[in-house]
Amino acid sequence: MRLIQENPDLSAYLASDEAIDHHHPRVREVSARLAADVRDSYEYAQAAFEYVRDRVTHSQDAGDPRVTWRASDVLEQGTGVCYAKAHALAALLRAEDIPTALCYQELGVVHGLVAVRFHGAWHRQDPRGNKPGVDARFSLDGERLAFTPDPSSNEMDHPVLYAAPHPAVLHALRSASGRAHLWATLPTTLREQG
Numbered sequence: 001m002r003l004i005q006e007n008p009d010l011s012a013y014l015a016s017d018e019a020i021d022h023h024h025p026r027v028r029e030v031s032a033r034l035a036a037d038v039r040d041s042y043e044y045a046q047a048a049f050e051y052v053r054d055r056v057t058h059s060q061d062a063g064d065p066r067v068t069w070r071a072s073d074v075l076e077q078g079t080g081v082c083y084a085k086a087h088a089l090a091a092l093l094r095a096e097d098i099p100t101a102l103c104y105q106e107l108g109v110v111h112g113l114v115a116v117r118f119h120g121a122w123h124r125q126d127p128r129g130n131k132p133g134v135d136a137r138f139s140l141d142g143e144r145l146a147f148t149p150d151p152s153s154n155e156m157d158h159p160v161l162y163a164a165p166h167p168a169v170l171h172a173l174r175s176a177s178g179r180a181h182l183w184a185t186l187p188t189t190l191r192e193q194g
Helices: 010-014 025-035 041-055 071-077 082-095 167-175 179-185
Strands: 100-106 110-118 121-125
Touching: 010 100, 025 041, 025 071, 025 082, 041 082, 041 110, 071 082, 082 100, 082 110, 082 167, 110 167, 167 179
Parallel strands: none
Antiparallel strands: 100 110, 110 121
């Protein structure tokens, strides 16, 4: 699949915004701790991925009713759904000047992941969190994502790389009163309805 930058300006994929608040002290504290133990940006990216995948619980898997959406809150509270975990990973990577995009799959509902830019190419990564049947890994040599869309079930990968969270995703997170409410209002598509 050919990935398409929504914004041709690579600096957009280093920007801070309300959800990817990589200038926040909590994000900076975690990024500094991770950076202290690695030799280069590749090792840092892998460490950040594994930190979010393994140390931030997926709230559905953990039965946690909280809904987080801002990267600093995800890292502070240690929980979030796929979108929130993608925001946290994007913030940690952008904090160390690694261009990072948000991207999505449609799997009955919209699923969030990130893409990192290394060696002149984008590489998708899924920090959702592993569980039985899910074994996502950091990889620049072929994708190791949590899920593979099934086209016969109308599932798909979205090729667009977003610099900021998709508005439908951000709206669902921000308007949810809890995880149960969020689960009932998850976007099912990012495709134009018409």
